Structures are given as C-alpha cells and as structure tokens.
Amino acid sequence: MLAQRLESPSLHDLQTTVTERLASTEAALVVQFSAPEQYPAPILAALDALCAAHGPRLEVRFWGHFAGQPFDGRTLASLPHVHVLTLDCLYQVENLERLGGLTQLHSLALGMDRLDLNPVLALDNLRTLRSLRVAQEIGTKLDLHPVSQLPHLQALHVNAKTTGLAPLQALQGLTALSLYRQPASTTLEVIATLPGLRDLAIGFGSREGMPELSSQSTTHLHLCRARGLQGLDLAQFPSLEVLQIEDQPHIASLDLTPCKDLHALRLENLKTLAQLAGTHEVALRKLSIYKTPALDLLALLDPPPPSLQAVRLISGKRGLDRPLDARRIALGLAGIDGLFA
Incomplete structure (x- = not known):
C-alpha cells in the first residue's frame, strides 16, 4: 500500500493530524516540504520528535526548492532521529555532506542532477541503510564500490549511469534491485551472483539482448522500455511468479513454459508480440494485457488457462473490447482494477 503524503504541514498539523494518524494505524506516512520557509525550527523539532x-x-521528504531557494543540508542537523529520508527532485542543493551526521538512517533516496554523489555514497553513516535509491540524469557516473560495503542493504534502486555493476556482487543480502538507464556496455551478469534476489526491475536503457541476464531466485521481474530489446529468455528465471513487461515494441514472442510457478502476468504496449506460449502450462491466476495488437486476445480465453481467476484484456478498440469483456463475464472471471500486483 502506498504511503499517505502530507505536504508542508503546519506545527498544529504535526501535533494533531500527523500524530493521530501515526497513533491510529500502522501505515507509513510521508511528510514533505518544497521550500525553506515551510520548515522553521519549531516544525523541524516537532518532526524529529515524531x-x-x-x-x-515516518518518511521525511525534501523536494523542489525552486526560484533560487536551494536545499541546505545543514537543515538535517535538526533531524537526528530521522530513519527514512528522501532528497529528490531538487534543483539546487548545498552542504549535502551534512547528511553524514544522521546516525539512524534505515532508508535513503537521493535524486538530484549536476552534483557528484560519489562522496555522499561513501559517507560512513550510510552503513546502517537497509534501502538506497539514487536517481540522476546528469552528473558524474556512480562508483558503486562504497555501496557494496553497506552490510545491511536489502533494497537498491539505481537510476543513473555507473562505472559498472560488478561491485554489487558483495551485496549477498540484497532482495530487491532496480537498474534503470544502464547502457548496453554495462553488462548484467552480476545479477546471477545474488542468491537472495527476489524483486528485479530493469528499464530505460538501450540493448538488443540480455543473454547474460539470469537469476535462480527472482520471483518478481519488471521490464520497462529497454530500447531495442528483441527478446527475453524466461528459462533464465525458473522461480518467476510475477512478470510485468511494458513498452517493448520489438519482442515478438514469449514462452512462459519454463516458469511453472508464474501466477501473474502483465503485458502493456508490446506492439509486435504475436506469440504467447505456455499460458496453460503455468499456474497463471491473473492476466492483464493492454494494447498488444498482434496478439489474438480472444484466443487466450478459448479456452482460458485452467487456473485463471482474474483478467484484464484491453485492445484499445471498442469493437474488440466489448466481446472480450463479455467473454470474461461468461467465464465467471473477475476483472482487474487499480494497481497490478
């Protein structure tokens, strides 16, 4: 479930609304600010107490800071008890090294351009991290050697160019990994060396193939906008349970057969996908397909996979979508609304 977000709360909001929400539910909450005048000293003090x-x-997020109002890292000295911190979508940043004074961080997200983040990733206090997310479109390539020395890291999300992924082999406790915007020259064989990896996401890079990509442990795979990719060998993922593929116009066929435990499949905008094999050989319970014009969607339900329980098939053409939905209803299958999981 996504955490609730509260934008620039007042001191009264922190003392009432935020305090009451945290006391009445176990759900996470994000408190965020986009300008320095939104968080004077009393607000930071109340927030740190929470x-x-x-x-x-409780996640604290600083973002934006437009119009010549940089985020000043010295602000963080007022939040010594913060566990989950996000500094992203920031246009100007000063004194980011003050991040090194936070000793209780469990989760850190950094998203800012034109700033060398390598000294930040090497800060000693980050050794307490369980989760790290780094996003940067313009800036110095990330050296992942300091990241590989984080002993408790379980989740890593990299949306930036790196000097290479080989250091990640040291992260034997990693369970979730996202790699975005990696060029074709960056090979992915390190993924096979991570024995506990369950969630893997790859996208927004450019490569025709990924023959080196494999994982014996991954159960959830998400592939999105890997430009030029011609195919995906699912035999390299024997433990796969959930597969999501988006915006891959050159993948013409998929064979699900090697993934006997696959129970959820989502395909979106696969323009040339004409063959989808193995739907009756896997444990498919949930199926969502959106705008794959070369695939015969009605044929997928004639007959349906034996274990199928819920389906969402949308061609984008009203004349075809109506009989698809009618067929779903006639088969007694549930629809799929909202987020796919």
Whole structure:
C-alpha cells in the first residue's frame, strides 16, 4: 500500500493530524516540504520528535526548492532521529555532506542532477541503510564500490549511469534491485551472483539482448522500455511468479513454459508480440494485457488457462473490447482494477 503524503504541514498539523494518524494505524506516512520557509525550527523539532517515536513509519521528504531557494543540508542537523529520508527532485542543493551526521538512517533516496554523489555514497553513516535509491540524469557516473560495503542493504534502486555493476556482487543480502538507464556496455551478469534476489526491475536503457541476464531466485521481474530489446529468455528465471513487461515494441514472442510457478502476468504496449506460449502450462491466476495488437486476445480465453481467476484484456478498440469483456463475464472471471500486483 502506498504511503499517505502530507505536504508542508503546519506545527498544529504535526501535533494533531500527523500524530493521530501515526497513533491510529500502522501505515507509513510521508511528510514533505518544497521550500525553506515551510520548515522553521519549531516544525523541524516537532518532526524529529515524531521520527524518534515512530521510526521507519515516518518518511521525511525534501523536494523542489525552486526560484533560487536551494536545499541546505545543514537543515538535517535538526533531524537526528530521522530513519527514512528522501532528497529528490531538487534543483539546487548545498552542504549535502551534512547528511553524514544522521546516525539512524534505515532508508535513503537521493535524486538530484549536476552534483557528484560519489562522496555522499561513501559517507560512513550510510552503513546502517537497509534501502538506497539514487536517481540522476546528469552528473558524474556512480562508483558503486562504497555501496557494496553497506552490510545491511536489502533494497537498491539505481537510476543513473555507473562505472559498472560488478561491485554489487558483495551485496549477498540484497532482495530487491532496480537498474534503470544502464547502457548496453554495462553488462548484467552480476545479477546471477545474488542468491537472495527476489524483486528485479530493469528499464530505460538501450540493448538488443540480455543473454547474460539470469537469476535462480527472482520471483518478481519488471521490464520497462529497454530500447531495442528483441527478446527475453524466461528459462533464465525458473522461480518467476510475477512478470510485468511494458513498452517493448520489438519482442515478438514469449514462452512462459519454463516458469511453472508464474501466477501473474502483465503485458502493456508490446506492439509486435504475436506469440504467447505456455499460458496453460503455468499456474497463471491473473492476466492483464493492454494494447498488444498482434496478439489474438480472444484466443487466450478459448479456452482460458485452467487456473485463471482474474483478467484484464484491453485492445484499445471498442469493437474488440466489448466481446472480450463479455467473454470474461461468461467465464465467471473477475476483472482487474487499480494497481497490478
């Protein structure tokens, strides 16, 4: 479930609304600010007290800071008890090295351009991290050697160019990994060396093939906008349970057969996909396909996979979508609404 977000709360909001929400539910909450005048000293003090009381359930986010109002890292000295910190979508940043004074961080997200983030990733206090997310479109390539020395890291999300992924082999406790915007020259064989990896996402790079990509442990795979990709060998993922593929116009066929435990499949905008094999050989319970014009969607339900329980098939053409939905209803299959999981 996505955490609720509260934008620039007042001191009264922190003392009432935020305190009551955290006391009445176990759900996470994000408190965020986009300009320095939104967080004077009393607000930071109240926020830090809530961080001390509720730990990782409360995320503090600083974003924006437009119009010549840079985010000043010295602000972080007022939040010594913050566990979950996000500094992203920031246009100007000063004194980011002050991040090194935070000793209780469990989760950190950094998203800012034109700034060398390598000294930040090497800060000693980051050794407490369980989760790290780094996003940068313009800037110095990331050296992942310091990241590989984080002993408790379980989730890593990299949306930036790197000097190479080989250091990640040291992260034997990693369970979730996202790699975005990696060029074709960056090979992916390190993924096979991560024995506990369950969630893997790859996208927004450019490569015709990924023959080196494999994982014996991954159960959830998400592939999105890997430009030029011609195919995906699912035999390299024998433990796969959930597969999501988006915006891959050159993948013409998929064979699900090697993934006997696959129970959820989502395909979106696969313009040339004409062959989808193995739907009756896997444990498919949930199927969502959107705008794959070369695939015969009605044929997928004639007959349906034996274990299928819920389906969403949308061609984008009203004349075809109506009989698709009628067929779903006639088969007694549930629809799929909202987020796919």
